Amino acid sequence: NHPHHQHQSGSTPGQNPPGSQGLSTRRELYERDFPVYKQPVEVGCFSLDSERRFFNDSRQMRYYVEPDRNPNFDLRDGYKDRFIKRDDSVKEKLDHILRWIVANRSKLNSRVTPASSCALDVDFVTWRGHLTKLLTTPYETREGWLLAVTRFRGTLYISEVETEAARRERENRTERHEEMMYWGYKFEQYTCADNIHSLPDPGGVVNTNEAFCTVVQTRLADHRLLFSGEVDCRDKDPNAPAPPACYVELKTSAEICTPKQRSNLHRFKLLKWWAQSFLPGVPRVVAGFRDHEGVVVSMETFHISKISHLIKNEYNCWKPTVCMNFCCDFLSFVKHVATEDNPSVVYLFSWEPHRDVTYSIHRDSHYSFLPHWYVEEMTS
Numbered sequence: 001n002h003p004h005h006q007h008q009s010g011s012t013p014g015q016n017p018p019g020s021q022g023l024s025t026r027r028e029l030y031e032r033d034f035p036v037y038k039q040p041v042e043v044g045c046f047s048l049d050s051e052r053r054f055f056n057d058s059r060q061m062r063y064y065v066e067p068d069r070n071p072n073f074d075l076r077d078g079y080k081d082r083f084i085k086r087d088d089s090v091k092e093k094l095d096h097i098l099r100w101i102v103a104n105r106s107k108l109n110s111r112v113t114p115a116s117s118c119a120l121d122v123d124f125v126t127w128r129g130h131l132t133k134l135l136t137t138p139y140e141t142r143e144g145w146l147l148a149v150t151r152f153r154g155t156l157y158i159s160e161v162e163t164e165a166a167r168r169e170r171e172n173r174t175e176r177h178e179e180m181m182y183w184g185y186k187f188e189q190y191t192c193a194d195n196i197h198s199l200p201d202p203g204g205v206v207n208t209n210e211a212f213c214t215v216v217q218t219r220l221a222d223h224r225l226l227f228s229g230e231v232d233c234r235d236k237d238p239n240a241p242a243p244p245a246c247y248v249e250l251k252t253s254a255e256i257c258t259p260k261q262r263s264n265l266h267r268f269k270l271l272k273w274w275a276q277s278f279l280p281g282v283p284r285v286v287a288g289f290r291d292h293e294g295v296v297v298s299m300e301t302f303h304i305s306k307i308s309h310l311i312k313n314e315y316n317c318w319k320p321t322v323c324m325n326f327c328c329d330f331l332s333f334v335k336h337v338a339t340e341d342n343p344s345v346v347y348l349f350s351w352e353p354h355r356d357v358t359y360s361i362h363r364d365s366h367y368s369f370l371p372h373w374y375v376e377e378m379t380s
């Protein structure tokens with residue numbers, strides 16, 4: 001058995017029940033048939049404006065405009081004088097998704113049978129980004145995570161808690177790293193227009209408060225999921241397929257000059273890109289490859305459905321089935337552990353590389369994340 005199954009996190013008011021062990025993240029345990037993952041269905045969307053205000057509509061949707069063969073986008077342009085950065089010390093938890101749920105409850109309670117045991121007809125509500133972290137966990141060797149879970153009216157809400165290590169990294173980023181984080185957003189500005197008739201405006205301000213988010217419903221094995229994720233842009237052709245199939249994910253990455261660099265892209269970056277877009281059913285990633293000075297020198301489209309074939313040539317590479325089976329087993333573990341239905345109880349699941357997933361239980365603590373306005377709204 002795994003030598004680390006006894007590991008428990010530091011200050012744990014609660015304890016794992018006797019005989020229960022953590023959940024292993026060893027890859028070989030998850031190499032079985034690909035689990036059922038239903039085609040994700042978009043059930044709504046919302047927008048966050050330049051001041052991070054919520055709107056129950058698609059006002060922040062942007063439209064992909066295919067660039068020239070030799071783009072020459074200078075990603076450093078505007079970093080000093082045309083950049084408004086979101087304050088990432090503000091933790092929004094699930095608040096925007098909860099606001100969307102309150103505004104769209106009628107769309108979700110399709111089964112109005114009195115026998116229905118939960119207020120929402122889903123088992124889990126979370127951010128797509130949290131699920132992406134779960135999918136990549138069996139292959140992650142550097143960064144651990146903390147996920148807070150609350151069971152409320154039969155639904156399990158999963159909200160990330162920043163680890164100490166992540167907080168230290170965030171507070172001690174180098175100037176180079178800060179600037180490179182801007183590059184990804186600048187690339188979006190070079191390739192996206194505000195409506196189907198306009199063109200990108202590289203002279204404008206980059207404001208990372210702005211976001212367009214899709215809300216999708218799907219099922220992973222017996223887990224009914226409702227989650228939201230930020231979408232970079234969509235195909236501007238009005239005859240493009242319905243969301244999420246018309247969505248496009250944009251990425252930047254270092255230019256590829258050697259076979260080794262191509263192999264590393266497949267082994268490490270494509271894992272993250274695949275996990276992020278596969279979950280909401282976004283079919284393609286458009287990558288801009290940049291040199292060390294931050295100039296995009298080439299573009300490449302990756303179709304999510306073809307990534308699993310692309311990586312089959314890599315030795316000792318990641319496998320989509322391992323990602324999905326681990327996520328599925330983690331959700332089963334959560335259902336089994338988080339049994340008390342109480343909006344002020346948090347089951348805190350924690351994981352560090354080379355360890356098992358463990359948990360602790362917290363009542364009325366600073367980990368509680370369901371806001372009173374949401375609890376009241378859903379109780380009435």
Ligand code: A3P
Pocket residue numbers: 180181182183184185232250251252253
């Ligand atoms: P790139 O990844 O293309 O460089 P997303 O690709 O998910 O839409 O995110 C947009 C940009 O936000 C990224 O662009 C990157 O610059 C920045 N970003 C996203 N997640 C990040 C993270 N975990 N750490 C640092 N920067 C991040």
Ligand code: MG
Pocket residue numbers: 230231232
């Ligand atoms: Mg994005």
Ligand code: MG
Pocket residue numbers: 232249250251
């Ligand atoms: Mg992107």
